[in-house]
Amino acid sequence: MLLSTTRVSVHQLRRYATTAVPKDKDHYHLVVVGGGAGGLSIAAKFTEVLTTLDKGKVVVIEPNEMHYYQPMWTLVGAGIKTVAQSGRPMASVMPRQVKWIRDRCVSIEPDHNRVRLSGANGVLSYDFLVVAVGIHIDWNRVKGLTDALKTPGVCSNYSVETVTKTLPAIEGIKEGNAIFTFPNTAIKCAGAPQKIMYLADAYWRQHGIRDKINITYNTALGVIFGVPKYAKALNKIVDQKNINVNYRHNLVEVVADKKEAVFEDLASNERKRFKYDMLHVTPPMSAPPLVSSLADPQSGGYMSVNKETLQHVKYENIFGIGDCTNAPTSKTAAAVAAQTGVVSRNLLAVMKGKKPYAHYDGYTSCPLVTGNNKCILAEFDYNLEPLETFPIDQSKESRLMYYMKKDLMPNMYWNGLLKGIWNGPQFYRRIMHLGMGK
Template structure:
């Protein structure tokens, strides 16, 4: 028997579930979500887990508790997509047909692109905050590191949770000084040519790094890890030379790219990303297909806050497409990047496609504030679980 649905949503992350909830609230029936996971995670909290200021168990819920009632869930990996035939092929050999498709597959973590990393991850002081099973090891290593270099990396590629490395380096610094472990030297190495794309917030990050005596270097890409000897190899992207740096702790943000299943379909652009109109979120060639979140080529920082702004735009436009009406809702690139500068203090960078501050609170969000830390740690997660995933807010 061929399975066919009005709307098929690929991915049960923030974008997929929020979209499903809003469509259901709008009266759309016959919706299927496809994802291989059995748990749903609030990943923006993971840097705080790695720094000891949040509990790992509080960041996940069983998938069955967040999938809206009345919406089907297929726990399978997507094998490939045929947009012309309107088919989604699954790992179990079956396929599903759709009238409308929403692609919310997130981003791919390319740990394998760094030589030696996969063999040593989770030991020898080599950590990451991008995998749930390794979060405890990050905090354990931080507590055990008493001297030497603590290096936090950020790749040149786009990443999800665009300010995760900054959250980590600042809270690591706070931990090191609180515990009087001043023999450790903190270093941020980023493959980017700037600390942040918006000048107001770039200057603020630079000021905090300098005030805290945290060393930072631009255009430095991690290319190899020798865990046994605790040495990291970086490539200077300007001089095109490689060099080694010893470490006691290495927190790796891996390179990231579009999911292979998107790259290998006619949905992708030249770089592999889901090719959507940046304002309507409709695919540029397949008009019954929409994309949301990290898998798309939207030119904005990939954050959960961006997805929150995209969901209502996508749903309104998808409903318009279903009813043969013009797509009038436009996304302006709005996103927000909360940065904890220490435990209990944060600022929130908020901006759109034009890379100009677009702050939504009646305070200067570029200035560190205990209120903004509580917004990051408490208010945003509460809104995420109880409003956004339910198609509200």
């Protein structure tokens, strides 16, 4: 449901801070670190939607000049969309009342309510902090990968620099072995490693060469998908498409001059070599080093938050959103949308001297494109239980869901989520299920 537009003046907000901080030109009421989907949505809510914090009270720290809708990169890799369609200048999506500092945050000092920047901006102090810095991609954790990505046939949809290699790799193979990987780490959009595989399969079928190409999906996971309902459907699809699936296989090295991908069998610790003619790599990912001061030993380096309120477990004036936190859900834009409503409500409550009250149920969504004009819309919660919006079986392939993924969701992202007015489909789910849905 759209967040209530009842506006609250900054003068009505009770200041909260764990430590006294200086009031100077480098002090801000709300600092948002990260100009991705979560950061911009929260900034918009506190300047244009939920409250009317005055100009200069909210700052977003973000060094990049471009903002990308990364869920589109699956379609970019398949040649259905272009890189240009997936990005917009950061200045065009930054909320108008926000001060944008084009710099990189290098450390967070929560005991002193301040952050340090890499450039001339130096140190900023804050009353409240929202951390939305995404996830770190560890290209170097796979030996030889960075060099291999410079060679024909090796590609990845996980960066703007490498996604343009995917379509040429798909088009370039006429016969031989095509391998798609899933690493032994948390990743953003856990369905993406499969989506490009199904779209490549469709391309090769359309061009009459599918029977000459062996498709292998090597995943470090023990299942094809974490939610049993959707895993059952996907297992049938890979069988129908004659795709070889090897579980508990983790990519550890790419030997480009021999066109070999080396995998560790996590069950036996044995190293196995696979010959490839095309290799799509989903790289390992990890917590951004920036959030180390907000992590604890049990969080795997990710920012430690209460999984329901998304407030930091120790610092009450700090909230986390998106991929950088240890909230145990899939890291997707859909999860960010659901989290923005929770974070904004709870942060406003804390600003007013109250306790957080909104609860995040772990909602996330993964539109699993399974071929041309086909998609399974997986929606689920913390317990890996389906949390479906539509009153139909969403584990079945659907043309409607494909066009939602292709055309509707980008519009919702640019004109809803980034503007702070889309909190996910919970309200509409209840309507479609006649008030009986979660």
